[in-house]
Amino acid sequence: MISPTHPERQERLLYTRDQLLEEGLFDLPQIREYRPRLAEINDLQRAHIGVPSIARLITPAHLTSAGGCLVAADAVMSGEVKRAFALVRPPGHHAMRVVHGIRGFCTVNIEAVMVEYLRSVYGIRKIAVVDTDVHHGDGSQDIFYHDPDTLYISFHQDGRTLYPGTGFPDEAGSPAAWGTNINLPLLPGTGDEGLHRLYDGLIQHILDDFEPELIINSAGQDNHFSDPLASMAVTAQGYAKLADKLQADIAVLEGGYSVEAALPYVNTGIILAMADMDYSKVVEPDQSDLRQQDERCNKRVDQLIAETGELWRSRFSTRKELLAKCGNSWSRKKSIYYDEEGIREEQIETAHYCRQCSGYLTIRTAAAGTRFGDQSAFIISLKRDTCSECRQTAYDEAQLEKRNGKWQYVLVQHIADGEIESL
Known part of the structure; x- marks a missing residue:
């Protein structure tokens, strides 16, 4: 309120x-x-x-x-x-x-x-x-x-x-x-x-x-x-x-x-x-x-x-130099605080690059103290132009993470139509 x-x-x-x-x-x-x-x-x-x-x-x-x-x-x-x-x-x-x-x-x-x-x-x-x-x-x-x-x-x-x-x-x-x-x-x-x-x-x-x-x-x-x-x-x-x-x-x-x-x-x-x-x-x-x-x-x-x-x-x-150094992917770690609710999130986000399309993102997130308790999710974010090969690679990774059983949720975001798929 x-x-x-x-x-x-x-x-x-x-x-x-x-x-x-x-x-x-x-x-x-x-x-x-x-x-x-x-x-x-x-x-x-x-x-x-x-x-x-x-x-x-x-x-x-x-x-x-x-x-x-x-x-x-x-x-x-x-x-x-x-x-x-x-x-x-x-x-x-x-x-x-x-x-x-x-x-x-x-x-x-x-x-x-x-x-x-x-x-x-x-x-x-x-x-x-x-x-x-x-x-x-x-x-x-x-x-x-x-x-x-x-x-x-x-x-x-x-x-x-x-x-x-x-x-x-x-x-x-x-x-x-x-x-x-x-x-x-x-x-x-x-x-x-x-x-x-x-x-x-x-x-x-x-x-x-x-x-x-x-x-x-x-x-x-x-x-x-x-x-x-x-x-x-x-x-x-x-x-x-x-x-x-x-x-x-x-x-x-x-x-x-x-x-x-x-x-x-x-x-x-x-x-x-x-x-x-x-x-x-x-x-x-x-x-x-x-x-x-x-x-x-x-x-x-x-x-x-x-x-x-x-x-x-x-x-x-600079963009050309950075892409040459990182190869096919680039990751960053983030510690995020939700000041309104006291939630603490740890996240690893990875951008996967492709010569045929804009690639896709994978996100590993774990949050403590949410209104639903502690939560974890493995997320795939597919861009508008993500090619079929990248889509298959992303889904393969998501299925592997699901079988590992580490995550409460395994989700796929389709930016083009706003669908969130739960695996």
Whole structure:
């Protein structure tokens, strides 16, 4: 249950909608309001493998939040609107591919669900996700880490000072996708000046070079100076100007927990910017807590521009070197903590490479303290283009693991249609 004082409560949306009504935005011909629909379980399973199943881990609110993103995607892709902002909750960017419970207020990664939906329904290939939340989107990073066709850019308060403690430049993607995972950790106290210095000096150039078919803004608003869970200094104007520059096709509400002092104004500014309307008058009524940015923040930004710019420019040669070194597979070990439920997960994820296709993933996961007790699973994740030979090899490995009897669950994820097969 969410208490009346929980940061991720329904007032996050209610105060914003009241502001939009008060300003008369819904009366304008440029603004259209849509009702969300419920996402299907298969929509979620294109992005996630739930243990024991995603259906047993979610509530109707998660289907509504993900469904709101799909409505936004349909509205843009059908040409009914030029851009869309999915004002939904609960958020999702801390939810990883494998889900055992809630972490960082997230169970379902609503952006990843939408990305896979866009690919399945509309055939979109190259997508950029720009995460403007103050917390590193470790779940989005996890899901997109092996995908060279998804450019994930996250700027956030340095993980040495804030949850989840990740999001550093060397987390740049697995060998086959090296360079398409861009982390930009900023010093606490970074404000509008540093943010736009970073965008103008680096992010815009990377987006232009990548040439995505669609840009998605994972629109966390807890970089705001009044947010109670972080220590940044961005204003509503800073956010609106960023939205104006980014020109995202779809924005999705993520974090932002200054429910009265920030969210109504930041959201209003973003909506006006996305509608190509004047947002210059959107100002918080109280800026008494706004701190002047320290010059050290700009020095960090300049360092990121130089170092990450070089990482991006050399991504193809680095990718080639890494693939030559790792051969047919690449593994990583992960220790994952679910702060909402006290779950501790140990995971080994292996990417299997193939010259004929994008290969497949194997995941060995063991979690202690879940709502279902201690759990273990061996998981195969088959990509859209996984060839028949790789499929057979993956199934052979899964059957062997099943015969070994080590795992409570042996599961196969079919990303193309969102089916989860239990062996």
